[in-house]
Amino acid sequence: MLQLTEVQKSYKSFTLNCTLTVKPGQITGLIGPNGAGKSTAFKAILGLISIDKGEIKVFGKPHGEIGPSDREAIGVVLAEAGFSEYLTIADVAAIMQGMYRRFDKQRFLRTCEHFELPKNKKIKEFSTGMKAKLKLLTATSYGAKLLILDEPTVGLDVVVRDEMIAMLQEYMEADEGRSVLISSHISTDLEKFCDDLYMINDGKIVLHEETDVLLDAYGILKVDEQAYAGLDRRYILGGQRERYGYELLTNERQFYQENYPQLVVERANIDNVITLLVKGELQ
Amino acid sequence: MKGLFIKDWRLLMQQKTFFLIVAGISVFLMLTGQDLLFMVSYSSFLTVSMAVGTISYDDTGNGLAYIFTWPASRKQYVLEKYLFAGCTAGAVWVLAVAAGAVVFGMGPDAGAGLWDWILQSLMILVIMTVTLAVMIPIKIKFGAEKGRIVTFLVIFAMFGAVGLVSALGGDTLQQLGTAVDALAQLPPWAWAAFTAVFAVALLIGSVCISIRIVEKKEL
Numbered sequence: 001m002l003q004l005t006e007v008q009k010s011y012k013s014f015t016l017n018c019t020l021t022v023k024p025g026q027i028t029g030l031i032g033p034n035g036a037g038k039s040t041a042f043k044a045i046l047g048l049i050s051i052d053k054g055e056i057k058v059f060g061k062p063h064g065e066i067g068p069s070d071r072e073a074i075g076v077v078l079a080e081a082g083f084s085e086y087l088t089i090a091d092v093a094a095i096m097q098g099m100y101r102r103f104d105k106q107r108f109l110r111t112c113e114h115f116e117l118p119k120n121k122k123i124k125e126f127s128t129g130m131k132a133k134l135k136l137l138t139a140t141s142y143g144a145k146l147l148i149l150d151e152p153t154v155g156l157d158v159v160v161r162d163e164m165i166a167m168l169q170e171y172m173e174a175d176e177g178r179s180v181l182i183s184s185h186i187s188t189d190l191e192k193f194c195d196d197l198y199m200i201n202d203g204k205i206v207l208h209e210e211t212d213v214l215l216d217a218y219g220i221l222k223v224d225e226q227a228y229a230g231l232d233r234r235y236i237l238g239g240q241r242e243r244y245g246y247e248l249l250t251n252e253r254q255f256y257q258e259n260y261p262q263l264v265v266e267r268a269n270i271d272n273v274i275t276l277l278v279k280g281e282l283q
Numbered sequence: 284m285k286g287l288f289i290k291d292w293r294l295l296m297q298q299k300t301f302f303l304i305v306a307g308i309s310v311f312l313m314l315t316g317q318d319l320l321f322m323v324s325y326s327s328f329l330t331v332s333m334a335v336g337t338i339s340y341d342d343t344g345n346g347l348a349y350i351f352t353w354p355a356s357r358k359q360y361v362l363e364k365y366l367f368a369g370c371t372a373g374a375v376w377v378l379a380v381a382a383g384a385v386v387f388g389m390g391p392d393a394g395a396g397l398w399d400w401i402l403q404s405l406m407i408l409v410i411m412t413v414t415l416a417v418m419i420p421i422k423i424k425f426g427a428e429k430g431r432i433v434t435f436l437v438i439f440a441m442f443g444a445v446g447l448v449s450a451l452g453g454d455t456l457q458q459l460g461t462a463v464d465a466l467a468q469l470p471p472w473a474w475a476a477f478t479a480v481f482a483v484a485l486l487i488g489s490v491c492i493s494i495r496i497v498e499k500k501e502l
Contacts, residue, residue, distance in 0.1 A: 068354035081345040099286025
């Protein structure tokens with residue numbers, strides 16, 4: 001569905017170097033701290049910036065061959081861009097109808113009403129959450145095969161976030177061939193939603209793992225200096241110093257639970273992984 | 284491209300109050316027997332300015348990045364801007380000229396100055412085309428903020444040119460012709476044709492430049 005092969009884009013103080021695949025029917029998350037390169041990767045995929053090296057294929061076609069009919073099959077949410085805020089939802093519906101052949105105007109307006117988005121109010125008068133809802137509803141209004149979602153849940157409260165995630169899941173279930181590439185700062189959203197996750201830091205992909213594997217097999221070890229000295233560190237991916245000793249990330253939680261029963265071994269979540277892999281001192 | 288037209292039309296309609304004021308002023312100028320040429324140029328140039336101003340709306344809040352994910356190429360985006368501005372300003376020009384022709388027809392000098400006046404209106408159309416050709420690449424290149432300053436300077440210069448044409452009076456083409464010996468030898472229709480060809484050539488060059496700017500734009 002989407003393939004980035006050694007894509008490079010250099011700026012003065014930052015270089016993106018990214019290889020990433022989104023398979024048909026799969027929801028892939030891209031996570032990483034601010035400035036890691038998530039938005040740059042999204043812009044490269046959407047052709048908003050040129051790339052220096054590498055290859056991007058969408059629907060199996062090289063970037064240069066992507067035409068209007070292919071673009072009709074891509075739904076986009078950009079964190080910092082959208083419709084002019086002087087427009088209303090009525091305007092948006094009219095524009096989308098003129099732009100996308102498969103746009104379902106009645107369904108779009110009904111869904112907007114369901115999410116309490118006023119039809120004739122200018123977007124600039126919307127709250128941050130309302131704007132985020134509108135972006136996502138727009139991206140999913142014309143049956144796109146591939147959704148590229150950059151921070152789609154930013155600014156939403158937990159109730160609305162859950163509603164939106166449920167809506168996205170429903171969207172995916174409606175057609176098994178649909179795929180999503182999503183970035184978010186809210187790791188719990190990605191844990192619930194994604195099949196696999198890429199972690200990006202300083203422009204490079206530092207981890208790619210299936211979400212189930214990450215949540216089941218990855219673990220956090222809390223060890224003192226003495227235990228650390230005698231620890232088999234083959235499966236330690238990163239860590240940081242703590243007052244009591246070390247907090248370590250492993251991708252073989254069971255190994256340490258079986259071989260070091262005296263150690264405190266906890267399940268990892270995405271936040272732990274980001275913290276220890278990206279910001280940790282021991283790599 | 285249809286969606287782009289709808290978007291720009293909806294954005295232009297944000298200024299409908301302003302359009303009504305312009306229409307009111309134009310009607311006032313006609314009814315009070317004021318300079319009809321000024322009425323044509325005033326309404327037409329304001330429409331050009333507002334139609335081209337949709338580029339600023341697009342640019343605000345990084346909106347262009349979103350627009351360029353739509354199923355329209357960057358080249359189509361540029362062509363739509365020229366077509367949209369040309370159609371809207373052209374329609375206003377036709378309305379203004381038609382209204383002016385009616386006033387001429389009803390006046391005491393009916394028919395006498397009509398031909399000269401139509402030629403002068405065509406000159407406005409040519410200057411309008413030149414304005415469009417200059418403004419669009421500026422707006423696309425410099426964006427909403429810087430583009431506003433540069434555009435203001437250009438509009439100011441263009442209005443100056445229009446004012447000059449108006450100030451020269453009824454036999455404008457002849458007077459301009461005497462200023463340029465070579466052109467003075469030409470009959471008015473040939474001079475008009477020459478300027479029209481110049482404007483169209485400028486417009487084509489402008490379209491090419493705008494496409495190049497947009498295709499190189501990093502968002």
